[in-house]
Amino acid sequence: xxxxxxxxxxxxxxxxxxxxxxxxxxxxxxxxxxxxxxxxxxxxxxxxxxxxxxxxxxxxxxxxxxxxxxxxxxxxxxxxxxxxxxxxxxxxxxxxxxxxxxxxxxxxxxxxxxxxxxxxxxxxx
Amino acid sequence: xxxxxxxxxxxxxxxxxxxxxxxxxxxxxxxxxxxxxxxxxxxxxxxxxxxxxxxxxxxxxxxxxxxxxxxxxxxxxxxxxxxxxxxxxxxxxxxxxxxxxxxxxxxxxxxxxxxxxxxxxxxxxxxxxxxxxxxxxxxxxxxxxxxxxxxxxxxxxxxxxxxxxxxxxxxxxxxxxxxxxxxxxxxxxxxxxxxxxxxxxxxxxxxxxxxxxxxxxxxxxxxxxxxxxxxxxxxxxxxxxxxxxxxxxxxxxxxxxxxxxxxxxxxxxxxxxxxxxxxxxxxxxxxxxxxxxxxxxxxxxxxxxxxxxxxxxxxxxxxxxxxxxxxxxxxxxxxxxxxxxxxx
Numbered sequence: 001x002x003x004x005x006x007x008x009x010x011x012x013x014x015x016x017x018x019x020x021x022x023x024x025x026x027x028x029x030x031x032x033x034x035x036x037x038x039x040x041x042x043x044x045x046x047x048x049x050x051x052x053x054x055x056x057x058x059x060x061x062x063x064x065x066x067x068x069x070x071x072x073x074x075x076x077x078x079x080x081x082x083x084x085x086x087x088x089x090x091x092x093x094x095x096x097x098x099x100x101x102x103x104x105x106x107x108x109x110x111x112x113x114x115x116x117x118x119x120x121x122x123x124x125x
Numbered sequence: 126x127x128x129x130x131x132x133x134x135x136x137x138x139x140x141x142x143x144x145x146x147x148x149x150x151x152x153x154x155x156x157x158x159x160x161x162x163x164x165x166x167x168x169x170x171x172x173x174x175x176x177x178x179x180x181x182x183x184x185x186x187x188x189x190x191x192x193x194x195x196x197x198x199x200x201x202x203x204x205x206x207x208x209x210x211x212x213x214x215x216x217x218x219x220x221x222x223x224x225x226x227x228x229x230x231x232x233x234x235x236x237x238x239x240x241x242x243x244x245x246x247x248x249x250x251x252x253x254x255x256x257x258x259x260x261x262x263x264x265x266x267x268x269x270x271x272x273x274x275x276x277x278x279x280x281x282x283x284x285x286x287x288x289x290x291x292x293x294x295x296x297x298x299x300x301x302x303x304x305x306x307x308x309x310x311x312x313x314x315x316x317x318x319x320x321x322x323x324x325x326x327x328x329x330x331x332x333x334x335x336x337x338x339x340x341x342x343x344x345x346x347x348x349x350x351x352x353x354x355x356x357x358x359x360x361x362x363x364x365x366x367x368x369x370x371x372x373x374x375x376x377x378x379x380x381x382x383x384x385x386x387x388x389x390x391x392x393x394x395x396x397x398x399x400x401x402x403x404x405x406x407x408x409x410x411x412x413x414x415x416x417x418x419x420x421x422x423x424x425x426x427x428x429x430x431x432x433x434x435x436x437x438x439x440x441x442x443x444x445x446x447x448x449x450x451x452x453x454x455x456x457x458x459x460x461x462x463x464x465x466x467x468x469x
Contacts, residue, residue, distance in 0.1 A: 036331070037142040039421040040397035042451070058449065060399050062141050062335060062421055065449060087397070091140075 002095045008071065008113035011122060015095065016071035016113065023072050023105035027059065029094045030123045035061040038090040041083050043100055048076045056101065059090070071113055074103030127330065130221025132159040135329040144332035145423045148295050151324035152254030154316055155333060157301070158309060159221035161244040163231060166214030173238035174208060174215045176372055177231060179355060181365040185210045190275045190292055193363045195230070196373030200354040200380065203230055205345050207292060209277060216243070216303075220345045234372060248309035250302045252316060253336075255465075256323040257299030264319055265289065269300070283315035294333065296340025296463055335420045338429065341391065341461025347402050348389070348417040348431060356385035357433065358417075359460070387414070387433045391462060392444060392455040394428035397421060400446045400453070406432045407452065408442035416446060422462060429462050430455070 007015045013031035017024045032038065040060040050056050050070040057068045080099050083089060090098035114122060127136050134156075137144060147153045165173045174182045180193030187210050195203040204223040209216040219227045221244075228242050252261050262270050266281035269289050277290035288303040304312055317327065334344070343349055349358040354377065356364070361382045366374060380386070394400055400419035407413055419430030430446065432455075444455040 036137060037140050039399060042398070060397075062331060062399070063136065065399065065401070 004095065004116040007095065008115060009119035009122075010069060010071045010113060012069050013123075014069060014071045018072070018105060021104055021106060022077075023074055023103040024099050025056075025071060025101040025103065026094055026099045027068070027090065028119065028123075032091050032094045032098070035059065035066065036063050036091075037061055038087040041087055041090070041100065043079045043083070044076050046076050046079060050074060050076065050103065068100070070103075072103065072105045074105035076101055077104050078102035129330060130159045130224065132221065134159060136331045137329040138327040141329075141331035141335060142423050144326060144328040145335050147324065147326045148254045148297055148328060148332065148336055149424055150255065152252055152257040152260060152297075152299065152320060153295075153328035153332065154313070154320060154325055155251040155253065155328050156248075156309075156313065157251055158248040158306070160249050161219040161221055161224040161227065161242070162216055162247045162249075162303070163219065163228060164214055164216045164241045164243055165235060165238045166241075167237065167239040169236050169238040170214040173231075173235040173240075174217065175368065176236070176370070177234055178206060178208060178217075179364045179371060179373065179377070180208075181368040182208055182210075182215065183368060185215075187212055188276050188278065190277060190290060192275075194355050194360055195227070196355070196371075196377065197230075197351060198373060198376065200373045200376030201351040202345070202349045202353050202355060202358070202360075203227065203351060205343060205349070205360070209288070209290070211279075211288075214239075218249075222346055246306055248304050248306045250304070250309060250312060250316065251293055251295075251299065252302070252320070252325070253293045253295040253297045253299035254325070255297065256320075256325070257297065260316065260320045260323050260325060261289065261300045261302070264315060272300075283312055283319075285312050287312070294340075294342055295336040296342070296461060297336075297465055334418075335423060338418050338420050338431070339422050339424055339461065339463035341431075341463075344418060348433075353387070353433075354380060354385060356380055356382050357387035357389060357436075359389040361385075384436060386436050388436055388438065389417070390432055390434060390457045391460040392430050392432055392446070393425075393458050393462075394430065394446060395454045397428060398448045398451065398453055399428055400430040400448055400455075404449075405447040406434060406455070407445045407447060408434070408438050410445075413438045413442065413444065424463050428453075431460070
């Protein structure tokens with residue numbers, strides 16, 4: 001089990017890991033399990049400015065398409081290009097290789113988000 | 126688990142991709158006990174089935190099976206069915222979600238034939254894939270390797286009486302096994318055990334849908350409904366006008382089979398985004414129809430869909446699909462998307 005003490009979660013199942021002014025964003029293990037085989041990701045371009053809570057893209061599995069929401073605000077500095085050819089990384093390693101965005105989050109530490117215990121309670125795992 | 130036609134059904138046991146690939150390369154085991162089965166018997170059984178189904182059931186021999194549709198008076202499809210002929214009558218397999226509608230329709234139009242709804246008494250397990258015949262044959266009291274496609278044999282499988290039918294909904298070789306409902310759990314376990322060495326795994330509704338769509342097979346309620354005529358969903362081959370009277374025939378005779386009200390096509394999409402039921406299809410940017418079914422093809426590694434287009438949309442129109450606001454270019458391709466290799 002990954003050490004998730006540095007991860008914060010949204011009720012819409014995204015996670016964020018904040019290190020200084022840099023934030024990394026993905027979706028939770030619970031979310032990937034619910035979606036099943038991830039087929040396609042629609043992610044924003046580098047330079048896109050996102051507000052906390054704004055839709056930043058979409059994720060599709062055979063079962064369903066779901067929108068993705070930014071856990072924190074900031075400017076997109078990097079998009080995980082590996083997911084274009086390997087969207088299944090979201091299933092196999094949601095907290096590692098399956099990351100989606102890096103943001104310059106300008107000190108927004110995501111204080112209102114859920115910690116691992118709070119998120120686990122929310123999804124009833 | 127998802128609710129489907131009154132049954133709690135697993136969408137997947139492992140993952141849809143894993144189950145899909147197992148069926149294409151080895152074999153998979155499906156529990157299809159939600160499917161409905163009814164039976165016509167007595168002297169007027171053939172008349173009843175001929176009146177209800179558009180295909181020519183009269184040419185069906187004992188031990189044979191036939192795919193077809195039932196139409197209403199307007200020529201719309203009530204359901205798609207498989208008809209089996211046994212020595213005492215005809216068993217008709219119907220969709221679970223249509224059971225109440227179909228049984229009322231069939232009772233109302235079955236004439237003097239004796240009619241039974243066997244849906245609760247029978248269970249259906251399917252073994253599908255290139256190794257499926259070997260797995261099932263190893264458990265049968267009689268040789269079933271000689272059962273031809275769309276034929277069946279009554280025999281014992283793992284000590285259980287079964288109608289072993291060389292049919293399926295995946296595009297692969299294999300069998301569907303009709304058994305008494307109380308015998309199904311034991312047969313399921315015996316099949317899983319026998320299939321383990323061949324890489325067989327249990328498969329859910331999710332893989333059933335991706336497999337049937339690759340194989341170009343229709344799903345009632347999605348690709349067709351009570352307002353769709355058989356020609357408009359490319360099932361004109363199941364309509365045998367020359368066989369005599371049947372329900373819907375006058376309406377179907379008024380249609381031009383080569384220019385039906387709607388055109389049913391297979392399309393391949395650029396990119397990996399999945400076109401889904403109800404999304405708009407555009408021709409040269411103008412509305413031209415809807416997606417009826419769509420998925421990501423694990424065999425072909427791109428998105429595939431079927432679409433219902435307006436009858437006037439030109440065959441060479443440049444098509445695209447509006448996928449949640451993003452327009453994806455689409456190319457019409459012949460159905461099925463996938464055909465199993467010869468000899469496999």
